[in-house]
Amino acid sequence: MSTAFDILVALGGLACAGIALVAGNRIGSVAAFVIMGFFVALAWVRLGAPDVALAEAAIGAGLTGALLLRSANRLGPVREAGVPIAVHGIAACLSLALAGGIVWAFATGTAEAVYPSLVAARVGESGVSNPVTAVLLNFRAWDTLLEVAVLVVALLLVSGLAPVRIAPAPPSELVLPFLRIVVPVAVLLAGHLLWKGATAPGGAFQAAALLTGGGLALALCGLLGAGRRTGHVLVLAGLGGLALFLAAALGAAILTGGLLDYPAGSAKVWIIAIESALTLSIAAMLVSLFLGPSEGVRDDR
């Protein structure tokens, strides 16, 4: 029974990916991509990774899908230069060979992973009991710090570039009551996910994705105040997260002598503080990544 389910999910994901990549209709292919995201999230729940599944559904499928839809609207229909059939054939053969090689290599690679036992042995020291959060915010916090820096750079790049801010649609009568329910619920759920992240699946990234959804709903209806001030506040919030994380890293280094080595005993406080700041700042950065630069800042173009 469960094998049949797995096969169905795997095939569904593959089929949606195929549709997303060959469909001539842009909206259709983005829709297929989003559905693929949900199939993949299901697959990951089956593989015992609910944290990643949550993030994939919210960020990978949801937010990326929204970004793609925005661009699909702006770019118009697919304009594809014809590629000779030989190129298609060669590319297909190479890809098949690569896929085959990957299957063989992954299926036969049987080394015992070194990390799980290390993590299991020290999760108690990390201040949280969800091992994924422990790895992200304690054992491999350096990766996470760099990752927030990636977001900042992307924001810099986009704010120097993107063409026009989205013109918000005036909210219709149905939207307002909907928003009144959805946005507070999103905020509440985000807080819940953030807090639960210490012990159960969830955490800063998933919470940030939810907040982003709420923020986007507000912004698209013109309720966030599409002015220059909002843009600045969002960017400042985004940068503030990185600054706080850096400050925490340095502070911990001063206190314990190791970068991001939290003082023994109080690790949980540090992690929760950093996570909360990160949630807000990641959400702010994702919203401004979607919206593009604020009006008036670049009136020189």
Next chain:
Amino acid sequence: MIAMTAMVGLGVALYASGRGRDRARGRADFWPLWLMTLGALNALFLSNDLFNVYVAFEILGLAAVGLTALARSLAAIRAAFDYLVAGLTGSLLLLLGVALAYAAAGRVDLDAVAELAQTAQGRVALRLILSGLAVKAALFPLHFWMPAAHSSAAPAASALLSALVVKAALYVALRMSLEGGVAVDPLRAALAVAGSGAMLWGAWNALRAERLKLLVAHSTVAQVGLIALALGVAGTGPLWQAAALLMLSHALAKAAMFLAVGRIAEELGHDRISGLNREELRPGAAEFAFAIAAISLVGLPPTAGFIGKWVLLEGLIEDGAWHWVGLVLAGTALSAAYLARVVARCLRGGPHVAPGARRPAWRAGDVAALGLATAALLLGLASALPFALLEVGIA
């Protein structure tokens, strides 16, 4: 390596700050990207973990693309898009390799490389990582995105991209080659072959380039090839120091060269090679800096490029690897040829220059270009210092 980053970064900053307030629009965006590039490079040079390397590469790639796109022309944006697609493909190949390495060895720090090289799966993983790095380093035949990106960016950005960003991938390749030991020999051979291909192809395109920046960008392809060749033939022997020295000297010389080209283009109003010897303008400091950088790239004494090539050739001759010697010499001759196209036109005088020719004014950009070129020269004269540092680095 960090010292190299800081030095080139300083030079570029000097140049950029000297660009005057008329370019204020691009400047506000330049500084954060510049800082991010340097920060990512430092993170990369210090990290000992393949996944760290992946994330640092993402920062670096995005910042580099931002720098390319700063020029704001359609060509620059197009080049930036292609650059980002290529860069992301490279990072994803790297990530695929890291994933496979985790499956095959159970860990992802750089010390695991030796272990990976023992198993067939591990070798596939290493191959994937290396091909990702090759995309990032613009190693032939995966260099397609690079000349466009480097030649359409603003000079200060090109200097950073060409001198440092490309080196980051080569540096990681060097680290992996050193960790891998004897077992990764086939990979090294592939690196050497791709390197020689890059050397010849880049030089050929540089010979045919019509614009100065394009010539310098193609010359980067050729020089990356030379460094990859050095990495490939070096093995675990002392020859890897030659490769590292070549990296350093190329970083300094190429940054100097791009800055000088930027200044030349500013004075002339264009950068067509055929129009370099104009009558009413005397050659200035920028041309001088370009010439010194060219000498270092070709590898004439007493520059750092010469020492690097000398150590490399000496080692190759001792090993009796005459085909590699021949390739290195051919590459050198070609680079001398294409750089001579420019230098010969710069060293004009006598009847070419009208009596009342105006001298170009001194700018901070000249100082930066000249300073970096001089540093390349001094690095050659005091080459004991980098060798001593490299000894420390390996110990």
Next chain:
Amino acid sequence: MTAETIYLLSGAGLVGLAFWRLGTSGDVIRRVLALNVLAVGIAMLLLAAAQDPATVDPVPQAFLLTGIVVLVAVTAALLALGERIGGDCDE
């Protein structure tokens, strides 16, 4: 057939599809989609390979969370650039 094998195959399939499209398409959105599919495929492979019925291995999951956030940042940048150059990015 275990769940790992099934998802291993589908992950490899996703990677293969993505590379094929990347090699043959010049359209902005298709390229971005292909890169995203490629990343999903890699994530699938990593998770399936790290799958162990007895214990959950949190390290690859942390890798993937990082990877997902990095990817959405890069995608946003790609699309911003892509919108500026219009639909077609071949010569």
